[in-house]
Amino acid sequence: MSITIKTRSEIEKMRVAGRLTAEVLDYIKPYVKPGVTTGELDKLCHDLIVDVQQAIPAPLNYAPPGHQPYPKSICSSINHQVCHGVPSHDKKLKNGDVVNLDITVIKDGWHGDSSRMFYVGEPGIQARRLTDITYECMWKGIAAVRPGRHLGVVGAAIQKYAEANGYSVVREFCGHGIGLGFHEEPQVLHYGKASEGPLLAPGMTFTIEPMINAGRRDIRVLGDGWTVVTKDHSLSAQWEHTVLVTQTGYEVLTLSAECPPPPAFIAG
Ligand code: MF3
Ligand code: CO
Ligand code: CO
Numbered sequence: 001m002s003i004t005i006k007t008r009s010e011i012e013k014m015r016v017a018g019r020l021t022a023e024v025l026d027y028i029k030p031y032v033k034p035g036v037t038t039g040e041l042d043k044l045c046h047d048l049i050v051d052v053q054q055a056i057p058a059p060l061n062y063a064p065p066g067h068q069p070y071p072k073s074i075c076s077s078i079n080h081q082v083c084h085g086v087p088s089h090d091k092k093l094k095n096g097d098v099v100n101l102d103i104t105v106i107k108d109g110w111h112g113d114s115s116r117m118f119y120v121g122e123p124g125i126q127a128r129r130l131t132d133i134t135y136e137c138m139w140k141g142i143a144a145v146r147p148g149r150h151l152g153v154v155g156a157a158i159q160k161y162a163e164a165n166g167y168s169v170v171r172e173f174c175g176h177g178i179g180l181g182f183h184e185e186p187q188v189l190h191y192g193k194a195s196e197g198p199l200l201a202p203g204m205t206f207t208i209e210p211m212i213n214a215g216r217r218d219i220r221v222l223g224d225g226w227t228v229v230t231k232d233h234s235l236s237a238q239w240e241h242t243v244l245v246t247q248t249g250y251e252v253l254t255l256s257a258e259c260p261p262p263p264a265f266i267a268g
Contacts, residue, residue, distance in 0.1 A: 003177055003185050005203035011244060013110040014179065014205055018242050018253030020053050021105045021112030026258040028101060032093065032118040038076040039089030041101065046073040049105055058104035058111055058182050068225050075102040075115070079127075082170055082211050082219050082228040082236040095121030098131055100238045104182060111178050113207050114254035115240040126214065127235055133165045134212040134237035136263050141190070141208040142243055143266055145250035151186055151197030158210045159191040168217035170236070173228070175207040178242055200245050205253070209240030 006014060024045050031044055049057045057073035070086075077085035077100040078093070085100075093099060102115035117131045140161045144153040154175075162169050175188030186198055190210040215234025222229060230236050244251040 001185055003198060003204055004179055005201060006179060006205055006244075007203070010110070010179070011203070011205075013108050014112070014242070014244065014253055017055075017105055017107040017110040017112035018114070019112070019256060020049075020055055020107055021103050021114045021242070022254045022256030022259055023053075024048055024103045024105065025101065025114060025116050026256050029118065029258065032099065032101070032120060034093060034095045034121045036093055037089050038078070038085070038087035038091045038093065038099070041076060042072045042074050042087035045101075045103060049073065053105065053107065056106040058106050058113075062182065064183070070226060076100070077102070077227070077236070077238070079235055080230045080233045082213070082230060083173055083238055084226045084228050086224055086226050093120045096123050096127070097121075098123050098127045098235070098237065102238075102240060109180055111180070111182055111242075112254055113178055113182070113209075113240060113242050115209065115238055116259070117237055117239060130167065130212065130214050130235050130237045133162065133167060134210060135239050135260065136265075137162050137190075137210045137212055138208055138239040138241065139263050139266055141210065142241060142250055142252060145200060145243055145245055147200050147202050147245055147247065149200050150195055151188065151200055152192050153194045154208055155189040155192040156194040162210070162212050168213045168215070170211035170213060170217055170219055172219055173211060175209045175240075177204070177206045179205055202245050202247050204245040205242065207240055207242050209238060211236060211238045
């Protein structure tokens, strides 16, 4: 398979899937409070997606090669967990935690994929700074998207900004093409050279989802086969949007009423 170029009508379906994905994140926000379990958050999102949106939570039973089927409908990654944290009714969020909730919705066959960081009560200054810088990293990557450039501009912008702020970029996981497939070509690296990678062209759709660590970039996978943590137990943050390459730049497909506004360095 190569990079697919979406048609106008396919892009319209991607917009619908993207909007639904963002609306799940809007919906769950008020429930992210000290004492709630990640299992409860998973159930709330599952029921909204299935019963209200009449869509499919893509993670549920997702089984890429070499993995056991993913057992839940969302990913919930707390503090030093990097990504793919598995929700559990035994895992209560506590005051000061920061948690990433990652939602992927399939509507009419098309995928939308987005994640946000949430504060549980009042996190400390370091967790808030990492969360903010990681959000800016994602937007540095998004803002670099323009047809005719190499895809490597995305990772180069993210790595530069993360490292200038004293943080490290996780290398083992990347963004991805998305459409009828959950994970399509290309791989969207969050580090590297601006002159590398395929040329961007209108109609490409992919995610940008940097995982940024306060400490070293090294990770390991827990015994559940899914949950990824920092080796040094330093805090990790992630934000994710699904993006379309347009004739002149980009369109973010996973925006909604309550998603945080772009940082000030994004014009318009
Ligand atoms: N949503 C994740 C991503 O951004 C993938 C989760 S796969 C799962 O690519 F199986 F862990 F859900
Ligand atoms: Co993704
Ligand atoms: Co995701």
